Amino acid sequence: MKYPKTLPQTHKQLLDKIVQKLQLDPRIVGIGASGSYATDTLDKYSDLDLVIAVKPEQFEAVMSERFTIIESIEGKVAAFTGEHVGEPRLVIALYAPDAIHVDFKFVSLPDAAIRVDDTKVLWEQGTLLSDTFKTKVPQYPQPEPQWIEDRFWIWTHYAATKIARGEYFEALEFLSFLRTVVLSPLALKQANLTPSGVRKIETRLPEFSKKLELTVAKPTKSELIIAFKQCIRLYLTLREHEDIQRNVEAQKLCIQYLEDETRL
Structure with a gap:
């Protein structure tokens, strides 16, 4: 995996743990990173914004277990869902020892195409996530x-x-x-x-x-x-x-x- 130059070592260590753990779940077909990761503008205060693409037929099951999945990644100290930003698929978590904020957005694979900014593929089964991203261009919501x-x-x-x-x-x-x-x-x-x-x-x-x-x-x-x-x-x-x-x-x-x- 080729990391952005601005990725702090602390974030890299946590990201490696996350990818290594999640790719063991056969229901998960791809992991992407957006935000400052995708634009290579990270600093030590940056969040990790992750998209977790799931087989459509397994999406409901994964959603019901998403806290257990996140809990399985070493270092998690707190987590909550993202209804306050209108995104119940999102789980916002904090990881020790470096107090790193991670956003996990669980999506059914076809829905991964609908995104507001560029998303870099961290890991995928075959080319499933890359192919899905190719079906739509990212569109950031514009003021009307x-x-x-x-x-x-x-x-x-x-x-x-x-x-x-x-x-x-x-x-x-x-x-x-x-x-x-x-x-x-x-x-x-x-x-x-x-x-x-x-x-x-x-x-x-x-x-x-x-x-x-x-x-x-x-x-x-x-x-x-x-x-x-x-x-x-x-x-x-x-x-x-x-x-x-x-x-x-x-x-x-x-x-x-x-x-x-x-x-x-």
Whole structure:
């Protein structure tokens, strides 16, 4: 197996254990690695993002035993399923002694073709996993500008009500949502970069990141008002580069509502 140059030795040792153990299960037909492994951009803080391809007729059985399978790999100290990210097939685990985070995504072999980024084959029965990957091109989910526009002004109204009511921590959480779901993905898309929320935005778009800093606030009325107005300014600038139907009436109404109800 040819490893990425940036793979830390600690990660390599754990990965060898995982591959050696899983390939003994005849129901598993391939193991792939995506994320920073596939792009050769790992560091000591990186996760291992693994795809475990299973014979279709054995998938349900493997799913029911996936914690037992993961437990069989030496060093596992904790694990849980990925419903919180909308992926129940995912098991997120932590391994000692180096505290390495591993994502195990169990999929039926045909479903391995549906992936958001490139995935390198670590091991496979014959060429089963490689052949499956060839059937589809990876597609990272893109932000949908019209979907965002249809919601953004109601979101602005929502933020205004939280500030006006004094629910400052709720408003803080919503600022984070706008950065992750709206502002950063649109900026990255327009820069022809993978729109992966705010991950590494500081290095990927340093100038935009400086503007994004102004959307960070303390839980006070004055700071929240400044931060939300910056969100609106950034969104309007980003929207100029998108071919969408703009809801000018909602925009005017909700911006005025924010002004009226959060006046200091």
